[in-house]
Amino acid sequence: MKVKPKHPIERYEARAKIAKALGHPSRLIMLDALSDGELCVCELTELVGADQSTVSKHLSVLKQAGIVSDRKEGVMTFYRVKVGCLQGFWQCIESVLKENLKTQRAAIGA
Amino acid sequence: MKVKPKHPIERYEARAKIAKALGHPSRLIMLDALSDGELCVCELTELVGADQSTVSKHLSVLKQAGIVSDRKEGVMTFYRVKVGCLQGFWQCIESVLKENLKTQRAAIGA
DNA sequence: GCTATCTATGGCGGTTTTGCCATAAGGCAA
DNA sequence: TTGCCTTATGGCAAAACCGCCATAGATAGC
Numbered sequence: 001m002k003v004k005p006k007h008p009i010e011r012y013e014a015r016a017k018i019a020k021a022l023g024h025p026s027r028l029i030m031l032d033a034l035s036d037g038e039l040c041v042c043e044l045t046e047l048v049g050a051d052q053s054t055v056s057k058h059l060s061v062l063k064q065a066g067i068v069s070d071r072k073e074g075v076m077t078f079y080r081v082k083v084g085c086l087q088g089f090w091q092c093i094e095s096v097l098k099e100n101l102k103t104q105r106a107a108i109g110a
Numbered sequence: 111m112k113v114k115p116k117h118p119i120e121r122y123e124a125r126a127k128i129a130k131a132l133g134h135p136s137r138l139i140m141l142d143a144l145s146d147g148e149l150c151v152c153e154l155t156e157l158v159g160a161d162q163s164t165v166s167k168h169l170s171v172l173k174q175a176g177i178v179s180d181r182k183e184g185v186m187t188f189y190r191v192k193v194g195c196l197q198g199f200w201q202c203i204e205s206v207l208k209e210n211l212k213t214q215r216a217a218i219g220a
Numbered sequence: 221g222c223t224a225t226c227t228a229t230g231g232c233g234g235t236t237t238t239g240c241c242a243t244a245a246g247g248c249a250a
Numbered sequence: 251t252t253g254c255c256t257t258a259t260g261g262c263a264a265a266a267c268c269g270c271c272a273t274a275g276a277t278a279g280c
Binding site: 182 | 267268269270271272276277278
């Protein structure tokens with residue numbers, strides 16, 4: 001029997017866009033910090049230790065994916081996490097990492 | 111107070127590698143199909159409609175991330191999902207997409 | 221042996237991402 | 251106004267990603 005995609009391709013493209021936005025260490029560091037509450041760009045810049053323009057672009061990626069939202073207050077811009085499911089995301093990722101560790105250990109032992 | 115990453119950078123890099131592996135439509139299509147059980151490369155190639163070498167490389171990415179494992183049987187190689195948390199991952203992604211739709215609608219309405 | 225099938229790998233262009241620099245835009249204070 | 255601070259954007263080069271072609275390796279069957 002022929003195997004076919006369960007959903008239209010556009011659905012997978014939309015999903016991939018979200019996952020791709022989560023696929024960079026600096027963006028994950030920022031999201032982790034933002035889980036405790038909103039932070040301004042200056043704080044996030046110091047957090048990841050990259051150029052301010054780089055951080056701003058990373059935030060733009062997260063915003064375009066709908067993962068964070070921003071709020072201007074005077075000169076500063078505060079970003080906050082917009083979705084509540086990231087906890088589940090972390091757990092999923094961590095469970096993969098844990099499984100990988102187990103596999104590596106088994107490979108060494110064998 | 112200075113904000114600092116909650117975990118060592120390597121941790122975020124490992125996490126990002128997983129997320130990045132999930133950041134391509136073809137790979138998501140394959141993972142979705144593989145949730146029903148293992149499939150050979152030839153079936154997955156037909157599924158995504160790309161070159162066989164392209165599919166093989168996509169599978170290599172998923173395998174290196176520890177998301178799938180493979181099993182050789184004669185000439186064929188069967189891939190299967192290695193982790194059980196992907197369902198939670200889908201739900202997280204879908205909740206982001208749903209939230210984005212809401213935001214877009216609100217933007218149009220306003 | 222030879223041939224056909226299935227899969228993995230190398231290579232090559234084209235596209236996308238990434239990070240920094242420079243700079244522009246906007247707000248606050250003196 | 252001038253100056254300072256914060257953020258966003260454009261540009262550029264380096265790197266990574268992606269897709270196909272060609273091909274090599276391995277196995278099954280003749």
